[in-house]
Amino acid sequence: xxxxxxxxxxxxxxxxxxxxxxxxxxxxxxxxxxxxxxxxxxxxxxxxxxxxxxxxxxxxxxxxxxxxxxxxxxxxxxxxxxxxxxxxxxxxxxxxxxxxxxxxxxxxxxxxxxxxxxxxxxxxxxxxxxxxxxxxxxxxxxxxxxxxxxxxxxxxxxxxxxxxxxxxxxxxxxxxxxxxxxxxxxxxxxxxxxxxxxxxxxxxxxxxxxxxxxxxxxxxxxxxxxxxxxxxxxxxxxxxxxxxxxxxxxxxxxxxxxxxxxxxxxxxxxxxxxxxxxxxxxxxxxxxxxxxxxxxxxxxxxxxxxxxxxxxxxxxxxxxxxxxxxxxxxxxxxxxxxxxxxxxxxxxxxxxxxxxxxxxxxxxxxxxxxxxxxxxxxxxxxxxxxxxxxxxxxxxxxxxxxxxxxxxxxxxxxxxxxxxxxxxxxxxxxxxxxxxxxxxxxxxxx
Amino acid sequence: xxxxxxxxxxxxxxxxxxxxxxxxxxxxxxxxxxxxxxxxxxxxxxxxxxxxxxxxxxxxxxxxxxxxxxxxxxxxxxxxxxxxxxxxxxxxxxxxxxxxxxxxxxxxxxxxxxxxxxxxxxxxxxxxxxxxxxxxxxxxxxxxxxxxxxxxxxxxxxxxxxxxxxxxxxxxxxxxxxxxxxxxxxxxxxxxxxxxxxxxxxxxxxxxxxxxxxxxxxxxxxxxxxxxxxxxxxxxxxxxxxxxxxxxxxxxxxxxxxxxxxxxxxxxxxxxxxxxxxxxxxxxxxxxxxxxxxxxxxxxxxxxxxxxxxxxxxxxxxxxxxxxxxxxxxxxxxxxxxxxxxxxxxxxxxxxxxxxxxxxxxxxxxxxxxxxxxxxxxxxxxxxxxxxxxxxxxxxxxxxxxxxxxxxxxxxxxxxxxxxxxxxxxxxxxxxxxxxxxxxxxxxxxxxxxxxxxxxxxxxxxxxxxxxxxxxxxxxxxxxxxxx
Numbered sequence: 001x002x003x004x005x006x007x008x009x010x011x012x013x014x015x016x017x018x019x020x021x022x023x024x025x026x027x028x029x030x031x032x033x034x035x036x037x038x039x040x041x042x043x044x045x046x047x048x049x050x051x052x053x054x055x056x057x058x059x060x061x062x063x064x065x066x067x068x069x070x071x072x073x074x075x076x077x078x079x080x081x082x083x084x085x086x087x088x089x090x091x092x093x094x095x096x097x098x099x100x101x102x103x104x105x106x107x108x109x110x111x112x113x114x115x116x117x118x119x120x121x122x123x124x125x126x127x128x129x130x131x132x133x134x135x136x137x138x139x140x141x142x143x144x145x146x147x148x149x150x151x152x153x154x155x156x157x158x159x160x161x162x163x164x165x166x167x168x169x170x171x172x173x174x175x176x177x178x179x180x181x182x183x184x185x186x187x188x189x190x191x192x193x194x195x196x197x198x199x200x201x202x203x204x205x206x207x208x209x210x211x212x213x214x215x216x217x218x219x220x221x222x223x224x225x226x227x228x229x230x231x232x233x234x235x236x237x238x239x240x241x242x243x244x245x246x247x248x249x250x251x252x253x254x255x256x257x258x259x260x261x262x263x264x265x266x267x268x269x270x271x272x273x274x275x276x277x278x279x280x281x282x283x284x285x286x287x288x289x290x291x292x293x294x295x296x297x298x299x300x301x302x303x304x305x306x307x308x309x310x311x312x313x314x315x316x317x318x319x320x321x322x323x324x325x326x327x328x329x330x331x332x333x334x335x336x337x338x339x340x341x342x343x344x345x346x347x348x349x350x351x352x353x354x355x356x357x358x359x360x361x362x363x364x365x366x367x368x369x370x371x372x373x374x375x376x377x378x379x380x381x382x383x384x385x386x387x388x389x390x391x392x393x394x395x396x397x398x399x400x401x402x403x404x405x406x407x408x409x410x411x412x413x414x415x416x417x418x419x420x421x422x423x424x425x426x427x428x429x430x431x432x433x434x435x436x437x438x439x440x441x442x443x444x445x446x
Numbered sequence: 447x448x449x450x451x452x453x454x455x456x457x458x459x460x461x462x463x464x465x466x467x468x469x470x471x472x473x474x475x476x477x478x479x480x481x482x483x484x485x486x487x488x489x490x491x492x493x494x495x496x497x498x499x500x501x502x503x504x505x506x507x508x509x510x511x512x513x514x515x516x517x518x519x520x521x522x523x524x525x526x527x528x529x530x531x532x533x534x535x536x537x538x539x540x541x542x543x544x545x546x547x548x549x550x551x552x553x554x555x556x557x558x559x560x561x562x563x564x565x566x567x568x569x570x571x572x573x574x575x576x577x578x579x580x581x582x583x584x585x586x587x588x589x590x591x592x593x594x595x596x597x598x599x600x601x602x603x604x605x606x607x608x609x610x611x612x613x614x615x616x617x618x619x620x621x622x623x624x625x626x627x628x629x630x631x632x633x634x635x636x637x638x639x640x641x642x643x644x645x646x647x648x649x650x651x652x653x654x655x656x657x658x659x660x661x662x663x664x665x666x667x668x669x670x671x672x673x674x675x676x677x678x679x680x681x682x683x684x685x686x687x688x689x690x691x692x693x694x695x696x697x698x699x700x701x702x703x704x705x706x707x708x709x710x711x712x713x714x715x716x717x718x719x720x721x722x723x724x725x726x727x728x729x730x731x732x733x734x735x736x737x738x739x740x741x742x743x744x745x746x747x748x749x750x751x752x753x754x755x756x757x758x759x760x761x762x763x764x765x766x767x768x769x770x771x772x773x774x775x776x777x778x779x780x781x782x783x784x785x786x787x788x789x790x791x792x793x794x795x796x797x798x799x800x801x802x803x804x805x806x807x808x809x810x811x812x813x814x815x816x817x818x819x820x821x822x823x824x825x826x827x828x829x830x831x832x833x834x835x836x837x838x839x840x841x842x843x844x845x846x847x848x849x850x851x852x853x854x855x856x857x858x859x860x861x862x863x864x865x866x867x868x869x870x871x872x873x874x875x876x877x878x879x880x881x882x883x884x885x886x887x888x889x890x891x892x893x894x895x896x897x898x899x900x901x902x903x904x905x906x907x908x909x910x911x912x913x914x915x916x917x918x919x920x921x922x923x924x925x926x927x928x929x930x
Contacts, residue, residue, distance in 0.1 A: 033529075034906050038714045041538040045529045046508040046906065048802040050495065068492040069512040079492070086488045089566035093484065120507075120532035128536050142717035144905040174717040181716075249588050250626040251633055326487040328479055328590075362720075365839045367852050368870065370631045375850050375872075377843045398841075398848055398874070423907050443874055443925075445848035446723075 001116065001149055002029050002051065004163045010053065010071060011155035017080040020057035020087070022099045024156040026285055026324055028052045031116075034146035035123040040131040042124065056325045057083040058099065061092040065326050095312060102160040105289045108280045110166035111149075112190040118147045118169070122191070129196035130173055137204050143173030147191050154287035162287040168279045168428075169194060170421045174380055175203040180213060180393060182206025183228065183359055183380035187421045187428070189279070206359060206381040210393035215444055216384060218397065222355035222411065223439040224348055224385065227418040230338065230431040232361040232376070233403045235422060237269065238333040238429075240369045241404075242295045243321075244310035245330025251369045253404055257301045264410035265299040268339035273320065278335040279421060279428035283320060285327075290320035293333070307331040337430040341413025345433050348412050350388040352435060356397070357383040357390060372403040377445065398443035411435040450519055451603035454498050457523040459605060463500040463530070465543060466523075467604035469758060470496040470514060471801035476562065479592040480573040483581060487592075488566060495801035498526045504540030505533035508804040543781040544791065546606040549762070553755020555615040556748070557650030561595040564651045569593055572659065579663035580623045585671035588624040591663075592644055593617075593654060594899070596911075598800075600758075608760040616751065616911065617653045618646025618899060621663055623670040634673035634869060636854055638666045640692045641837050646897035646911065647749040669855055672867055679832070679856055679871035681927035686831030686859075687873055688824065688920045691888075693853055694814065695896035695914035696837045701877040702734075702741055703812040703912065705846035706768055706776070707795075708783040710807075718905050720844025723877065724774055726787060734774040735881030738817050741769040743778055745794060745810035750913030751897040752797075752810035759805060761794035768812065772882070780807050799908035806904050811895060813915030817887025821918050824886055826862040832926055833857045833864055834871050850874040873926045880921060888917035 002010075007027045014025040029051045036044035053076060054067040064087030068079040123145050134141035146169065153163040169191035175182045184202035186194055225233075246252035253262065273290030274282045283289050286308055294302040306314075307322035310331055321331035349357075356378075364376030375398065382394045414433040421428050451468045458466035472494040479487035497510035500523075507530025509522045573591040580589040596616040603609050622637040639645040639657055647653050689697060705722040709715055724732070735741075745752055745763035754763055759781050768776045777787070778795035796805035825833070839852035856871035857864040895915040902909055 032906065035532070036714075036717075036905055037536065038716050039538060039712075042505065042533040042536045043714055044508070044804065044806075044905075045506060045533040046510070046804055047525055047529060048497075048510040048906075050493075050512040050802060052493070064488060066490045066492075070492065070494060071513070075492075082490050086490060086566065089570065090488055091485045091570075095484075120529045121535070124532040124535045131536055140713070140716075142713065144717060146906065172717060176716060249624070250628055251624075255628075326479075326489050328481065328486055362844055363841045365841045367839045367872070368633065370633050375839065375841045375852075377841065377848065379844055396843055396848070398843075398850060400850065400872075423905070443848060443850070445843045445845070446876060 001031055001151060007151060007153045007163060008161065011153060013073065014053060014055055014076050014080060015155060015157055017077045018057055020059055020084065022058035022157050024056040024099050026054040027153045029151040030148065032146060032148040034144055035127055036144045037127050037131060038142040040134050040141045042127060045120065053079060054324055055079050055083045057087050059087045061094065061096045062087045062090040063093060063096060064090060095309060097312060099156045099158055100160060100286050100288050100308060101158050103289050105162050106274055106282050108274050108282045110189060110280045112167045115147050115167035115169050115191040116149045118191045126194055126196045130200045133197065133200035133204060134175055139204055139207050140176045141173060143171065145171040152281065154283065154285060156287060160287045162283040164281055166279065168421060171199065173199055173203050175207040177207055177211050180207050180210035181380045182210065187419045210381050210383065213393040213395045215395050218441045218443055220438045220440050222352050222435065222437045224352060224355065224357045225434045225436060226359050227431045227433050228360035229358050230434055231420040231429050232364055234336045234338060234429045234431055236366065236372055236374055236403055238336050240366060240372055242304050242333050243331050244304050244306045247304055248310060248313060253370055253372065254301050254304055258303065260301055261299050262301045263296050263299045263407040266341055266410055266413055267296055267299050267407055269296045270294045270337055271305060271333040271335050272337060273335045277337060277430055278419065281334065284322040285324040286322040288318045288320040288322065293319050305331045305333045334427040338432055340415050340417050340432045343412040343414055345414040345416050348414060348433060348435050349385060351412055352385045353387060355385040356394065357385055367400060374403055375400040396445045397441045399440060400442040401440040406436045406439060409437040411437055447601050450514065450516060451601060453516060454519045454523050455603060455605050457520060458498065458500050458527065461523065461527040462502050463527060465501040465605055466498065467602060468496055468498050469600055469602050469798065469801060471598060471600040473596065473598045473800055476595040478569050478573060479590065480577045481590045482588060483577055485570055493800060497801050497804065498522050499804055500526045500530050501541050502527050502530035503534035505530050505537050506541060507533060510802045541782055542785045544785045547760050548607040549760055550609045552611040554613045555648045557615055559651035561617045561651040562597060576621050576659040576663045579660055580621065580667035583664060583667035583671060585625050586623050586667045587626045591621045591659060593619045594644060602758065602760050604760060610756050610760055612755050614648060614754055615650060616646055616648050617651055618644040618897065619654045619657055619659060620644030621659050621666060623667040625670040625674050627674045632674050634670050636666045636670040637836055638662045640896060641854060642900055646751055646899045647895065648751060648753045649749050673855060673869045676867040676869040679868040679927045683925055684923040685926050686828055686920065686922055687924040687926060688828065688831060688833045688918055690835035690918050691892060691894050691916040692896055693834055693837050694916040694919055696840055697851065698812055698814055698914045698916060699898055699912065700840060700842045701846055701849055703809040706778050707807045708777040708779045708787065711777065712783060712786060719903050723845045723847050728774055730775055732774040733772055733882065734769045734878055735772040736884045737772050738887050739769055739772045739881050739884055740815040742766060742813050742815060743768050743810050744813055747811050747813065747895055747915060750811035750895045751899060751911040752913040757794040757796045758798045759792065759796040761792045764794050766793045778807050778809065797910055799910060803906065803908045806908065808910040809912040811913030811915060814887065816890040816893045816917050819886045819888045821888045821892045824888060824918065824920055825859060825864060828859045828920065829861060831859045833859055834873065847877050849877065873924050875924055883922045884919055885922055886920040888919065893917040
């Protein structure tokens with residue numbers, strides 16, 4: 001960890017090297033560690049420290065970007081020079097107006113000293129509990145436990161400086177028998193909040209209950225989707241639907257639907273980069289404060305996220321959802337939350353006469369962006385529900401179904417929600433469990 | 447760099463490591479992208495650092511830092527050793543690597559034109575011309591053209607006295623046209639030479655020139671627009687399917703490349719990527735495919751994204767049989783997993799994503815060897831079926847058995863001819879049933895080593911660049927079309 005003062009010093013050093021009309025620098029410090037276990041023992045255990053400096057220079061309407069993780073003054077100067085050379089080779093961007101000017105940024109407490117100081121022995125201790133529980137109940141444990149310290153700062157030559165430091169701990173486990181598996185995960189700002197025994201029990205119970213699964217014919221079923229599965233669905237809406245760029249390119253179902261009913265009236269989904277319920281980051285990668293953006297409110301489409309470029313196209317202001325430049329993806333919702341419902345999760349089962357319990361989805365991929373049509377598999381605990389009770393475990397099923405249709409056929413939403421962190425997108429989500437009708441399964445595995 | 451490596455290895459041994467290696471890596475990446483006639487991306491990224499891997503008390507530890515300085519070495523080695531000692535608290539067996547490997551050599555990707563010396567303006571001009579050629583086609587909504595270049599310098603040194611320098615260079619490019627019809631809600635896309643942004647090889651700028659992006663741009667755009675009004679791909683419980691070589695490359699990647707990774711097979715990836723249906727008792731006796739299916743892992747094939755001199759444990763690049771005449775005969779291995787299964791020496795498949803991550807088993811170039819058919823003869827020989835081309839979506843289960851792929855474009859084949867254009871084509875199956883139904887593989891004239899520059903695996907996540915040689919092939923009794 002470098003700390004705010006040192007990062008400010010690096011940023012000012014870079015800005016001082018640049019002779020561009022406008023210059024932006026992003027400093028991203030990460031210090032992370034991860035303990036991985038399989039076959040009920042630790043087999044991979046790693047730590048890494050990195051500091052990346054990304055420089056964007058603007059000459060008129062020509063822009064160049066370069067990055068390096070070498071913090072020596074010579075390397076920082078070289079990075080600025082590389083960005084300048086790139087800008088000179090660029091054609092003008094007629095849509096570019098200016099880098100953002102400073103705006104007040106809310107300080108959000110997201111740092112845990114305990115997580116930052118969590119040692120390899122402490123991680124091993126947590127993993128040890130999981131592995132011991134597994135051995136005691138005759139299953140095999142696998143999983144990963146990571147702790148991360150992250151510092152992000154954005155500064156520009158217009159006087160903007162934004163800094164945020166945060167931590168999170170993320171643990172997941174798959175418990176396995178010869179014929180089945182069960183899953184559990186937990187994410188929190190504070191690594192001490194991990195309850196290894198509870199996690200182990202959740203995953204082991206499910207693994208034991210799903211032994212010797214049977215097959216079921218593909219078709220449309222009512223499903224109980226645990227929070228893990230709904231997390232996946234929120235990821236797809238964030239990627240395919242809730243962004244201005246997808247709307248502008250006519251790839252999102254939200255286009256032309258603002259103010260109209262697009263989902264069940266019980267569904268409310270929004271983005272909030274400042275809430276401690278998620279893993280907060282109160283500004284985007286241009287240093288613009290993140291606004292709370294309502295996507296769907298009681299089923300009505302309300303809005304999407306913008307960065308500076310997409311906002312300018314529509315004469316709007318950025319909502320603070322830019323990714324680092326140069327960005328071809330457009331704006332991105334990094335903190336998606338779905339409102340809980342009024343049904344206790346323990347009672348959701350009772351509402352289903354015949355259906356399927358899905359613990360989580362696996363290897364989901366978009367098939368048709370406009371319909372949010374997605375294919376994927378169930379994994380780590382799939383069960384048949386009959387007359388409000390789980391009656392037998394099922395082999396994993398392939399689905400090819402519209403997530404948008406699913407959110408229009410909601411029977412119940414749980415009171416409880418869970419926090420998740422997405423390794424690949426660097427995003428956090430808060431999801432409830434749901435009961436959905438007409439979920440379409442198209443195949444099964446062996 | 448050699449001084450830093452020597453210091454790190456000495457420190458590791460002094461702190462109790464029975465084995466240690468260090469990789470010092472510097473990677474430069476250049477990305478260029480043009481979208482809708484506008485230069486959207488010119489970006490140059492440099493990253494450097496070193497990672498130290500140790501075995502202490504019979505267990506692994508790994509630590510890495512971006513600060514390649516002598517004073518940082520001590521801290522990183524101490525961290526790696528402390529981590530290994532913590533690992534040893536929850537272990538079931540000691541790590542064994544087999545016979546020591548001591549190699550002092552170097553390797554450089556053979557290229558004709560260094561892509562980093564080609565002026566940015568030359569590259570941008572080519573991309574703009576390709577983009578413009580697509581935009582001239584009425585009905586196209588979004589056009590995009592891109593290039594990417596990678597140069598990685600890496601040094602590997604170990605306490606077994608290996609010292610290996612490598613320079614790997616990659617060049618990649620691609621174009622894509624998107625057409626939409628708001629009234630019908632239809633979104634169609636066509637890519638060239640491959641989807642997911644680009645096709646890539648371990649070659650120089652000559653690879654970019656050979657792809658002829660501008661010449662192919664009008665066809666790509668016209669196909670995207672034509673797909674808007676094309677017929678929906680029908681659903682069949684069983685029909686004949688011919689896959690073009692790029693789609694077949696991804697089929698190989700997902701349904702052969704991943705299940706032969708021995709770390710998956712032994713359970714190391716169980717919580718994330720999953721395990722494998724190719725369990726050890728099947729080695730040498732399981733019928734994976736038909737007699738015409740021959741697959742190798744070949745880290746020596748020219749231009750493959752999995753081509754190098756040595757893997758990241760210092761094992762020399764090699765070619766290994768994976769499926770011979772349809773029988774499963776080989777895994778991708780590391781030094782440790784080869785010992786665990788009694789397979790002798792590793793076949794060199796340990797690859798790390800940069801300096802910050804430890805090597806894990808990754809694909810090199812997993813190639814379906816060419817068959818005997820001319821592609822035109824294969825179509826002429828097919829009475830009733832579907833030709834599918836260029837991947838659009840992919841999904842497979844955690845044992846790599848049940849898969850579903852979608853392609854950007856398809857054509858009906860009737861009486862030996864490609865006829866009706868079809869949109870939203872998908873096919874699904876079970877891996878060994880699918881490969882056993884393969885009755886024809888095309889010859890070397892249509893055999894291409896495709897690059898997959900986006901293969902994700904591991905925790906923390908690592909992205910690998912893998913290669914897949916393939917020619918079009920025919921499969922019987924395949925389930926096609928599940929989209930409503």
